[in-house]
Amino acid sequence: MRIDPKSHVPVFRQIVEGLQSAIAAGIYRSGEVLPSVRVLAIDLQVNPNTVQRAYEELERQEVIEARRGVGKFVARNGPRSALGQAEVAVREAFERGVDLACDADLSKTRIRELFNDVLSQQTEASRAQR
Amino acid sequence: MIDVSRPEPAVWLRGLTKKYGPATVVDGLDLEIPRGSTFGLIGPNGAGKSTTLKMMMGMLSIDAGSATVLGVDVSADPTAVKRRVGYVPEIHSIYRWMRVGEVIGFVRSFYPKWNAGLCADLLDLFELDPKKKVKQLSKGMLAKLALLVAVSPEPELLVLDEPMSGLDPIVREEFLDGVLRSMCDSERTVLFSSHTIDDIQRLADTVGLLYQGRLLVHSPVDDLLTRTKRIRAVLHDGVLPRWLPETTIWQRVQRREWLLTVGDFSEDLLPRLRGENSVHDVEVQDLSLEDVFKDYVKGRKGAA
Numbered sequence: 085m086r087i088d089p090k091s092h093v094p095v096f097r098q099i100v101e102g103l104q105s106a107i108a109a110g111i112y113r114s115g116e117v118l119p120s121v122r123v124l125a126i127d128l129q130v131n132p133n134t135v136q137r138a139y140e141e142l143e144r145q146e147v148i149e150a151r152r153g154v155g156k157f158v159a160r161n162g163p164r165s166a167l168g169q170a171e172v173a174v175r176e177a178f179e180r181g182v183d184l185a186c187d188a189d190l191s192k193t194r195i196r197e198l199f200n201d202v203l204s205q206q207t208e209a210s211r212a213q214r
Numbered sequence: 215m216i217d218v219s220r221p222e223p224a225v226w227l228r229g230l231t232k233k234y235g236p237a238t239v240v241d242g243l244d245l246e247i248p249r250g251s252t253f254g255l256i257g258p259n260g261a262g263k264s265t266t267l268k269m270m271m272g273m274l275s276i277d278a279g280s281a282t283v284l285g286v287d288v289s290a291d292p293t294a295v296k297r298r299v300g301y302v303p304e305i306h307s308i309y310r311w312m313r314v315g316e317v318i319g320f321v322r323s324f325y326p327k328w329n330a331g332l333c334a335d336l337l338d339l340f341e342l343d344p345k346k347k348v349k350q351l352s353k354g355m356l357a358k359l360a361l362l363v364a365v366s367p368e369p370e371l372l373v374l375d376e377p378m379s380g381l382d383p384i385v386r387e388e389f390l391d392g393v394l395r396s397m398c399d400s401e402r403t404v405l406f407s408s409h410t411i412d413d414i415q416r417l418a419d420t421v422g423l424l425y426q427g428r429l430l431v432h433s434p435v436d437d438l439l440t441r442t443k444r445i446r447a448v449l450h451d452g453v454l455p456r457w458l459p460e461t462t463i464w465q466r467v468q469r470r471e472w473l474l475t476v477g478d479f480s481e482d483l484l485p486r487l488r489g490e491n492s493v494h495d496v497e498v499q500d501l502s503l504e505d506v507f508k509d510y511v512k513g514r515k516g517a518a
Contacts, residue, residue: 087415090411091502092439092500092501094440095416095436096436097436122398129390129391131419133250134419187495
């Protein structure tokens with residue numbers, strides 16, 4: 085996980101999304117402990133208050149749970165919730181893309197063609213990596 | 215007057231003003247920094263950042279207005295402020311003839327409290343040799359020593375003046391590490407000045423943009439990023455914009471392209487913008503923090 089200070093996405097959001105995808109990808113599994121606020125803040129080089137707020141947001145989303153005095157853990161359904169949250173972000177990105185396409189007066193067929201193009205390019209690229 | 219039911223802010227500036235001859239460097243600055251927050255003061259060189267911090271620390275006289283730091287009026291009792299605030303100046307004037315270990319012992323003798331664990335941790339992290347003479351230290355090492363002696367007494371408020379300017383990337387990272395460690399260990403208010411976005415994004419929860427001695431922006435960093443948007447619209451032939459949103463920060467018309475940056479964007483704004491102006495293809499763009507600040511400054515220049 086890396087923080088991009090030049091991004092238009094607030095650092096707080098970047099941490100939330102970074103942890104969501106780390107949990108969805110199985111880097112942290114259900115019931116496992118997450119890095120403490122202090123460790124993550126120093127690791128990512130960001131304000132500990134921001135990390136704390138990101139953890140609170142993930143708690144609210146039921147991706148993680150805090151056990152008082154012990155630490156933060158991935159919730160039982162954490163990975164599934166994280167995947168759901170990741171899908172929300174993907175959906176929003178698609179919406180932006182479709183908005184852009186509509187502004188440019190592209191037809192539905194053309195939008196689908198472009199989408200399939202991008203998708204097959206991506207899968208080829210990831211296959212080549214493996 | 216401050217509401218008595220609220221805890222007193224760590225820093226409270228009212229109409230703070232500094233003049234050098236005919237030039238007003240700090241111009242009636244009002245600022246409140248609540249305890250426990252991290253406030254980043256950003257602005258171009260000469261905006262008055264350093265001058266503001268020096269007045270707050272009782273190192274420069276105040277021409278008008280007042281500064282209350284941790285409940286103490288700076289003009290009335292500058293010594294009390296210095297004793298309770300950890301201050302890392304832009305130019306480190308540490309006792310050059312002393313050895314690192316002697317500096318630490320000397321500074322320690324002035325404070326009732328001293329976190330020996332943190333001091334040892336930082337000495338180790340910074341790879342500072344206690345036997346080395348201060349005058350032999352590089353700029354980066356000197357900055358790290360200045361930070362170490364500023365945070366070890368566990369001050370309620372830490373003030374950093376351009377702490378990372380001119381440091382190479384590796385030293386910068388170590389310095390940042392030191393600041394973050396001291397922030398993690400206790401609830402501390404931090405006020406720092408900087409002219410780089412990176413520092414603000416990493417450290418600040420609230421940011422103030424200082425320009426020509428005045429605050430152009432004072433906002434939580436997240437809000438600034440999520441609520442400031444650039445709108446691009448295409449004007450119909452031969453027309454100019456007729457209606458501007460109230461929170462417009464900056465705008466520009468070039469050929470048929472109309473760009474405007476608004477400070478408090480919501481989707482409801484768009485139908486009105488389309489309705490009141492003869493435009494098509496209205497598009498909303500996200501902005502980086504750098505662009506947000508630039509637009510505020512350009513907007514101010516345009517208004518002047």
